[in-house]
Amino acid sequence: MHTDPVNQCLSSKRTLYQLVVNLLKRIPFPKNLVDDFFYVPSNHFCHHFVSSSHNTEFLKRRGHTMGQLLCCTQVDQSTVAIKERFGKFDDVLEPGCHCLPWVFGSQLAGHLSLRLQQLDVRCETKTKDNVFVNVVASVQYRALADKANDAFYKLSNTRSQIQAYVFDVIRATVPKLNLDDDFEQKNEIAKAVEDELEKAMSAYGFEIVQTLIVDIEPDEHVKRGDEYEINAAARLRVAATEKAEAEKILQIKRAEGEAESKYLSGLGIARQRQAIVDGLRDSVLGFSVNVPGTTAKDVMDMVLVTQYFDTMKEIGATSKSSAVFIPHGPGAVRDVASQIRDGLLQGSINTLNLSDSEPQLYISLYIVVHSTFLLLMFSLN
Known part of the structure; x- marks a missing residue:
């Protein structure tokens, strides 16, 4: 029985690759370093390897991991990296190239973006005149470079924390106003949310740039009723005008x-x-x-x-x-x-x-x- 030489070559290469991976896993590299570097999909030896989007991401990870293997790392613009030594916070790395000697226990804990981010929060509440409304608030925030360690370590889910504060302020402010007053005092509601978020999130290393109340949506039945009343009032106004003109002519x-x-x-x-x-x-x-x-x-x-x-x-x-x-x-x-x-x-x-x-x-x-x-x-x- 004859075997295909190509299959024999592929089998021998996979065997060699597996032996090298098992050997390197016994060396105390930084966590997940070997797995990331030596991760190769099953079609590594196929001709369409480079054209695959998954493999493109693999090449990007490989480039970063190669830098860590060589004790160097790269931090992108508008981003900071958190450096740890033996699991303890050590430094905040600015954008650029940095030396990261993993043999001395140094490693990257993660990256933190300094770009302006936006979070849209939809909150359902009730007005003073017992009308249920959906208030949509847009919060623009960003992490502070000088408090990057607080922003990285103190909060596990920044967006959920901001959302909770927005819910608390809106549900405490909107029920004090009638529906018409809510539309007229949108800026005051947004200012109250922004002040509360600024006071709370500054302790976690985040800056609240601006808060906007972009929409107030009453209940569908209320909207239909208001539209009917507005249309009826408009028709009555036209009818009154026509009646007055007729009385004038008479x-x-x-x-x-x-x-x-x-x-x-x-x-x-x-x-x-x-x-x-x-x-x-x-x-x-x-x-x-x-x-x-x-x-x-x-x-x-x-x-x-x-x-x-x-x-x-x-x-x-x-x-x-x-x-x-x-x-x-x-x-x-x-x-x-x-x-x-x-x-x-x-x-x-x-x-x-x-x-x-x-x-x-x-x-x-x-x-x-x-x-x-x-x-x-x-x-x-």
Whole structure:
């Protein structure tokens, strides 16, 4: 039975490799140094070894481990390395190349990044008006180079520690405010979280650069209710505006109609008065011509008495009239006419300087017209 020479070569190389690994493990190298350096995947001798991403990481580890084997190590920029001697903290290594004599018990405990880091924390809490909200806080922090040993050794999980402080401050601050106040006082909440974190994390070698409240999310039912109320309020505002505009138009049109109605009513009243005066004048003139010896005063007194009795008849006949107390008797009309005539006569003589007969005629006409309008007013009521 023939064996493949390639398989024989691979088998012999694996056997030799395993013997060397077992031998080096007996030498007191730093922890995991030999395992990291001599770790080779099963396809080490395959042609696609270099193209594999896993093997690329292996080459990177191999490069660092080769430096430790040669008592040298490299620290990247914006990073510090923690040096230990026989398991005890010894020094903080700055970026660059450093000598690390492992034969004297020196080794790297780990690396610490000095870059600015961000942690987003989502905290659920309740407001003063019993609304559940999710508050999203963004904390930006970094390790201090002069306190790198505290940052490396004092905390096992920095992010969990920061998250716990954020929860504590938010759940102590937000329940004191209403939902609207939480949105208005986001900066005050962020400042309270930042002050508490700065005071707590400075003892662990971390600096809190800035804290932001990036979002406050109310419960979904509350959001829908607020949106409905806002939309309803907007619709009511639009409806109120439209209603006010309609009322404005109605008031304007009503005022225009009343103005036009009063104007036309005034024209009618003016024409009515003119017709009454013309009719009375013609009646007085015709009566004076047809009945010799009568004066204008006699005619006006007769017309006045006729108008007076017509007015009394209308007041008594209508059902809408209220109680009216009017002096009634044979001389009532004459007394009223005499009082009005005397007052107007004196004023007319002083102002117009009329003759004795003209004031009598005008006063009589005025009394008749006034009585006629009084009769019309009661008739309309």
